[in-house]
Amino acid sequence: MNSEVLVRLEKVVKSFGEKTIIENLSLDIFAGEFLTLLGPSGCGKTTVLRMISGLESVSSGRVFLEGKDVTDLPAAKREVNTIFQDFALFPHLTVWENVNFGLKMKKVSKLDSEKRIKSALRLVKLSGFEDRYPSQLSGGQKQRVAIARGIVMDHSILLLDESLASLDLKLKREMQLELKKLQKTLEMTFVYVTHDQDEALTMSDRIAIMNAGRIVQLGTPEEIYKNPKNAFVKSFISDIDLINFKKTRMSRYDQSKK
Ligand SMILES: Nc1ncnc2c1ncn2[C@@H]1O[C@H](COP(=O)(O)OP(=O)(O)OP(=O)(O)O)[C@@H](O)[C@H]1O
Numbered sequence: 637m638n639s640e641v642l643v644r645l646e647k648v649v650k651s652f653g654e655k656t657i658i659e660n661l662s663l664d665i666f667a668g669e670f671l672t673l674l675g676p677s678g679c680g681k682t683t684v685l686r687m688i689s690g691l692e693s694v695s696s697g698r699v700f701l702e703g704k705d706v707t708d709l710p711a712a713k714r715e716v717n718t719i720f721q722d723f724a725l726f727p728h729l730t731v732w733e734n735v736n737f738g739l740k741m742k743k744v745s746k747l748d749s750e751k752r753i754k755s756a757l758r759l760v761k762l763s764g765f766e767d768r769y770p771s772q773l774s775g776g777q778k779q780r781v782a783i784a785r786g787i788v789m790d791h792s793i794l795l796l797d798e799s800l801a802s803l804d805l806k807l808k809r810e811m812q813l814e815l816k817k818l819q820k821t822l823e824m825t826f827v828y829v830t831h832d833q834d835e836a837l838t839m840s841d842r843i844a845i846m847n848a849g850r851i852v853q854l855g856t857p858e859e860i861y862k863n864p865k866n867a868f869v870k871s872f873i874s875d876i877d878l879i880n881f882k883k884t885r886m887s888r889y890d891q892s893k894k
Pocket residue numbers: 652657675676677678679680681682683684831
């Protein structure tokens with residue numbers, strides 16, 4: 637992680653009709669960082685991701701990507717990929733075609749595309765699955781196709797919205813380790829959304845705790861755990877024994893790197 641700001645939200649407000657969902661939110665996300673938005677259902681996490689990707693406009697405020705003001709730039713022109721909770725794979729396309737989709741839209745040459753798809757599928761351990769359709773894959777495999785589709789574009793920012801929420805616990809733990817490893821290997825910036833505190837604490841460099849459209853506290857897992865700013869944060873994360881938790885989980889992560 638370095639101090640280059642990759643994503644900047646500046647005094648962002650989002651209203652739907654009369655209702656203000658996001659209130660004056662400012663956030664800097666650094667290059668190579670794993671930043672998690674953590675908060676209860678309905679607090680505005682998905683809306684924040686959608687404003688970064690351009691799938692949602694801002695009512696006021698500015699959005700910057702790599703120093704460039706992209707507030708008025710449509711989603712297709714932003715160098716960002718999103719992995720949606722439901723994976724959003726095309727059922728009538730094979731694994732290869734799904735991963736190729738974005739490259740084709742961008743008119744990347746066939747030779748270059750082939751190289752990139754192969755390498756992405758290798759990274760998510762799906763070599764040999766190229767000709768399968770999504771209906772012929774397990775939940776975890778579908779998940780990995782969605783990740784391959786996200787990383788193949790070679791953008792430096794990947795947005796992940798509750799990407800592991802639908803997996804069973806064992807697979808979820810495995811995928812958490814794999815995602816973290818991938819993020820480090822590729823030196824990508826991940827903006828990760830979850831309402832799972834365990835997940836946030838193990839995977840993140842920093843966590844932004846959200847409540848009702850605001851960031852209540854921003855810091856490293858340790859900072860937030862040791863010094864919760866208010867009763868809300870405290871109640872939200874205090875039921876975890878962080879020290880033991882980190883020790884066991886991170887040693888598993890270190891082992892998985894070998
Ligand atoms: N297009 C829309 N029109 C009106 N209200 C919306 C729209 N999209 C989201 N909202 C509202 O904005 C609030 C925040 O929604 P958002 O999807 O960002 O929450 P979230 O934190 O991602 O929740 P969850 O954890 O359940 O996914 C909710 O009250 C939601 O009903």
